[in-house]
Amino acid sequence: MKTRVIGLGAGGHAKMVIEILRLQNEVELVGLLDASPALQSKEVSGVAVLGPDEILAGLVKDGLRHFFVGLAGARDTGPRCRVYDFATGLGMQAVRAIHPRAIVSESASLGPGVTIMPGAIINASVSLGTDVIVNSGAIVEHDCSIGDHVHIATGARLTGGVQVDSRAHIGAGAVVRQLIRIGEGAVVAAGAVVIRDVAPHTVVAGVPARELAPAGAKLS
Structure with a gap:
């Protein structure tokens, strides 16, 4: 059974990670979360943007346990760190x-x-x-x-x-x-x-x- 994974962030870095995970063929990509209003209900590399990060806690309650960070950060790694800490604080695990x-x-x-x-x-x-x-x-x-x-x-x-x-x-x-x-x-x-x-x-x-x-x- 493949590991169900959600992406946190839906920009260019997310596109690259999605392609890698598909090549690894070990995960099921269930969606992406992103705060940008322009991305809501859109798809990025064929993966649906489900909503902002605030809905993650509900997805965890429904059994989702794994994530990747779809933010790279040019110079400033702070946003990526905050997203990572938010997800792990909910008990989630990051995939490689x-x-x-x-x-x-x-x-x-x-x-x-x-x-x-x-x-x-x-x-x-x-x-x-x-x-x-x-x-x-x-x-x-x-x-x-x-x-x-x-x-x-x-x-x-x-x-x-x-x-x-x-x-x-x-x-x-x-x-x-x-x-x-x-x-x-x-x-x-x-x-x-x-x-x-x-x-x-x-x-x-x-x-x-x-x-x-x-x-x-x-x-x-």
Whole structure:
């Protein structure tokens, strides 16, 4: 019997996760929840949007137990974290979505709710925490430790022994040198080359990467 799963969020990231779950052929997608009025009663990749997140508690009472987060978050991982915590607070479990064209070492450790996109490489002794996204073509080299709710964006490259603390964002095409630590909630901008540790809750950009602003600041 297939596991019944609902998606929380119905944007572009949800479309990608839906395709991966269909390829895994182990789940039944029962619907999506999203707060956007424009999406109500619509379909996303053939999956119906059933309503806002507020109806989730009723679905749990009816026996639904599994979910995925359909939000990726550009720089800000907060909305994804809140949705994840809301669902797990109701006693739900997050499913993993691992594309068959991703390469994942047998010695890697994968937390609940991990999403690994096509072409991503997860090498030996890597640890991925809860709800981590490793996006298309990203490389996480040996002995890296990735904290909860981290997003490693498209084509980013983490060399050996990098530590990325929870809720950080590694932008598309960024490169992080070996043994670097990226602090909690930090943002590494797209294309940055990181050769020094990054403090928590800061934004770094450039080659080599330099601090621009606190992570919550709006950049002009």
